Amino acid sequence: MNEPSRAKWHDSLHDHDRHDHARLLQGIRSALLPGPHDPHVTMLPERMWLRIPLLLLLLGMTIGFTAGSIAIPIEVDHRSPGISAVLGVLQAAPLMLAVRRPLAAWRLSAGGFLLGALLVRGVGFWPWPVTAFLALLVILFFVALACDRETLIGVGAVTIAGVLGPAVLLGMPGWFGAILAGIVLVVLAFGDAIGGRRTAEAIVREQEELRRQDLARQAVLEERARIARELHDVVAHHMSVIAMQAEAAPYKIPDLPDAARQTFGVVRDAAREALTETRRVVGLLRSDDEGAERAPQPGLDRLDDLVAAARGAGLKVGVTMIGVPRPLAVGVDLSAFRIVQESLSNATRYAPGSRVQIEIRYGPDSLRVSVVDDGPRGTPEESHGGGHGLVGMRERVVMLDGTLTAGARERGGWEVVADVPYGDPD
Structure with a gap:
């Protein structure tokens, strides 16, 4: 070993010794x-x-x-x-x-x-x-x-x-003091090992809880982005209709007064400006698949498709309609469809082979959607945190000023019930 290397090695040893002495003194203090x-x-x-x-x-x-x-x-x-x-x-x-x-x-x-x-x-x-x-x-x-x-x-x-x-x-006696010192060290080492394991388990539990919270927040953000995209489609469609009707009104109505013509022009320009701003702000949330996004938004008119898919997955699904069907606001119709869709998806994963009863109740002021299963008849999938579908459903219902309850039933199975105000039909 040359002189510079030997000096560097000695400096490293001295630094290490000083660090150990400092730790010992700090521990004693x-x-x-x-x-x-x-x-x-x-x-x-x-x-x-x-x-x-x-x-x-x-x-x-x-x-x-x-x-x-x-x-x-x-x-x-x-x-x-x-x-x-x-x-x-x-x-x-x-x-x-x-x-x-x-x-x-x-x-x-x-x-x-x-x-x-x-x-x-x-x-x-x-x-x-x-x-x-x-x-x-x-x-x-x-x-x-x-x-x-x-x-x-x-x-x-x-x-x-x-x-x-x-x-x-x-x-x-010195030898007896050495035995006592050894016993002290063994007890401290044993306690430190158990304490280290307790600390590690606490850290793991804390990390798992933070991960569940992160997943829940991510699910909320994803669902809000999805709702925003769907809202964009709904608003864009109706604003386009308004703009086109305002544009065509002067040609459909003969001898239209100039004041009315100007009013229709203002409506047309406002609708186009609102449509442009909506596309600029909310359109950033879109994915690359524009063709899929422009498909009509689903509603309860496609409930039969959901039921058929769930039956194909092994569920025994029954549907009950109570009350007189009425026109629904697009957001209410879409949210009701998504709630049933997510509930059937959860039942397929966690209650395979179960009997599922879907009830759509048209009340005086609100629409009630109820999806109830009677528990698994096969081996359910292992849960990895879960609960994010419920987060999405609750986000939709809260956005519409409704209420949602979900939980296990006393007689077995799972129940999801959502009450959503009708709002103004489109």
Whole structure:
């Protein structure tokens, strides 16, 4: 290795060492000093039937460990009851706090352990009751679950160097201190592994939820664009008719007054200008297939075609018409057709072989479209987020000031019901 390469390699090693030392110091600072970095979490299941037993178990462990940490020094080591009570509470009682404030619980317990090592130096094999050390291990586990890796390294370093180290210096055998340090490291590593998995699962759930929201937003935008294209066709057709009628009126009506002729000219020019603006604004939403877009927009007059296609796909479809059919606004007619179309498509995918009943009810003020199936008789397709057809249907109905309900039926199957005001027929 030449001199420049060797120097560069040494600089890289020094930079790496400085970075590691900085991370260690930052971790120790985060472990020892309270601040906004302290985790405030509830590391318990959301379901109450799991949370309550675990809380009761934690309470029982806290009471048992604290009582043992007080009684063992008094009965076995014949220590002062007052000092034993203070040390026992400091060392084991913070366990109950660990489920919400793990770092605060560790600071209290570690302080109690250090105080115990200083007050009981040179007496016995080690200066703490075994129950207190078990409580500390549980607290460390909660710390590992909740804290980031940098803080966790600081907690481990302080526990080994600041709690176990002084105990070894004050009389505890070194080999036993090494065993305790190994146990601390194993508990921290185990908790960190479980905490990392919990974090990964939470991130995956969050990403899945964001993906579902993105898909729903995309479905809304796509459906609105589709509605806009269909609205463009409807408006363009009627504005063209208005423009042509206004253009032809002076030739159809003999001896038309000049004022009326001018009025028809204004109507014609306004219609053409509106048509141009509509094509300019909404026409950008069109796809390249202009021929398909200029086809007449479907309505309930093509309901038989939908029923025939659904029967061909394996559904058993029945149609009921209630009330006297009446002319419908183009938007209402088209939306009713799309609602039935989407409902039959969903039934084909998720309720294959089911019986589907379509009901078209002409009420006094609104049109009710109802599509009900009785559940799958075959193996339905696997759902991959779904629900976007319902988003589109709801967009259409809301645009027409109507209401839509959709959901599972108590007797099985699925039901979609839309009530749409008639509006003004075209």
